Amino acid sequence: MVRNVIIIGSGPAGYTAAIYASRANLQPLLFAGEPPAHLDGGQLMLTTDVENYPGFPEGITGPEMMDKFLAQSKRFGTEVQMRSVTKVDLESRPFRVFLGEEVHESKTIIIATGAEAKWLNLPGEKELHNRGISACATCDGALFGGKVVGVVGGGDSAVEEATFLTRFASKVHMIHRRDQLRASKIMQDRALSNPKIAMEWNTIPEGYSAKEGKHGPSLAGVKVRDTNTGETREIPMDGFFMAIGHKPNTDLFTGVLDMDEVGYLKTKPGTTYTNIEGVFACGDVQDRHYRQAVTAAGTGCMAAIDAERWIETQH
Numbered sequence: 001m002v003r004n005v006i007i008i009g010s011g012p013a014g015y016t017a018a019i020y021a022s023r024a025n026l027q028p029l030l031f032a033g034e035p036p037a038h039l040d041g042g043q044l045m046l047t048t049d050v051e052n053y054p055g056f057p058e059g060i061t062g063p064e065m066m067d068k069f070l071a072q073s074k075r076f077g078t079e080v081q082m083r084s085v086t087k088v089d090l091e092s093r094p095f096r097v098f099l100g101e102e103v104h105e106s107k108t109i110i111i112a113t114g115a116e117a118k119w120l121n122l123p124g125e126k127e128l129h130n131r132g133i134s135a136c137a138t139c140d141g142a143l144f145g146g147k148v149v150g151v152v153g154g155g156d157s158a159v160e161e162a163t164f165l166t167r168f169a170s171k172v173h174m175i176h177r178r179d180q181l182r183a184s185k186i187m188q189d190r191a192l193s194n195p196k197i198a199m200e201w202n203t204i205p206e207g208y209s210a211k212e213g214k215h216g217p218s219l220a221g222v223k224v225r226d227t228n229t230g231e232t233r234e235i236p237m238d239g240f241f242m243a244i245g246h247k248p249n250t251d252l253f254t255g256v257l258d259m260d261e262v263g264y265l266k267t268k269p270g271t272t273y274t275n276i277e278g279v280f281a282c283g284d285v286q287d288r289h290y291r292q293a294v295t296a297a298g299t300g301c302m303a304a305i306d307a308e309r310w311i312e313t314q315h
């Protein structure tokens with residue numbers, strides 16, 4: 001059986017594409033990735049409260065929100081399989097999608113495989129995720145009103161995150177392993193002239209200390225080492241943000257789909273078209289700038305509409 005649409009990925013982008021495609025009567029098949037961890041439901045499975053998604057004035061937990069996305073896509077007939085795609089053949093027509101030896105054929109493919117924030121993965125780090133340690137200042141910055149926080153990284157997005165955090169925090173330590181930032185000149189000037197940002201040059205994080213509270217442990221400080229002197233110390237802080245980059249999940253498409261130098265899929269501006277007709281990309285996998293649930297959902301909607309209209313033109 002040749003499908004109309006196969007969707008790869010189960011975050012806000014994939015499920016929104018599924019809702020629209022199923023309501024357009026395209027009977028999509030969605031491969032969600034494999035549980036446990038965040039492989040089925042996307043990055044929001046890693047977070048506690050989502051406070052900025054419209055329609056949830058009281059907030060909602062990430063996993064609860066993704067359950068609702070899943071239920072809504074199934075309600076209109078999406079077939080969801082909690083399995084990972086291992087290979088794609090985008091040169092054949094119909095396209096072929098592999099799960100090990102198993103092959104599925106489809107007229108169109110929607111890629112919504114997301115991206116992963118890079119973490120330092122220091123000892124004790126995982127236990128403090130959502131307990132002071134975060135990979136998204138836009139999402140969690142407001143939790144740190146009047147508190148001391150830190151950002152690790154030295155590129156444009158690290159400066160952006162640090163500057164954004166100064167809206168809430170009383171002080172932002174920018175921890176960078178070199179003696180100058182990689183960020184563009186204008187971004188550097190912005191960081192260096194901000195009185196709330198303290199630059200911690202030639203410094204690398206090595207571990208964490210935690211404090212016990214009513215709701216369990218939370219971050220109390222980051223242990224750092226000076227790369228020149230080898231001296232170690234602890235910087236007390238309540239929040240610590242990773243800004244050391246993201247890795248888009250695009251290994252499956254290397255050499256076939258156009259990507260930028262980091263591996264983000266390239267789409268035709270204003271659309272979800274990739275360089276191969278009939279293959280569409282949506283969500284974080286093609287977005288290095290916004291990386292939000294609502295923008296991922298928005299482009300998921302676009303991908304389903306693009307796919308549906310493209311199928312129409314093939315008669």
Ligand SMILES: Cc1cc2nc3c(=O)[nH]c(=O)nc-3n(C[C@H](O)[C@H](O)[C@H](O)COP(=O)(O)OP(=O)(O)OC[C@H]3O[C@@H](n4cnc5c(N)ncnc54)[C@H](O)[C@@H]3O)c2cc1C
Pocket residue numbers: 008009010011012013014031032033034038039040041042043044046047049050051052053083084085086112113114115116117134135136139140249252282283284285291292293294296
């Ligand atoms: C800790 C944290 C907190 C966040 N908080 C917020 C917030 O409060 N508000 C907000 O708007 N945004 C938040 N974000 C960002 C938000 O999670 C992302 O922008 C959004 O999830 C992107 O959606 P997506 O559908 O593009 O991809 P993802 O959510 O990354 O989902 C992609 C899915 O595709 C699956 N996949 C990958 N490869 C395969 C394969 N080969 N086969 C099958 N499946 C595959 C992945 O396993 C994953 O399930 C947060 C991010 C993090 C990391």
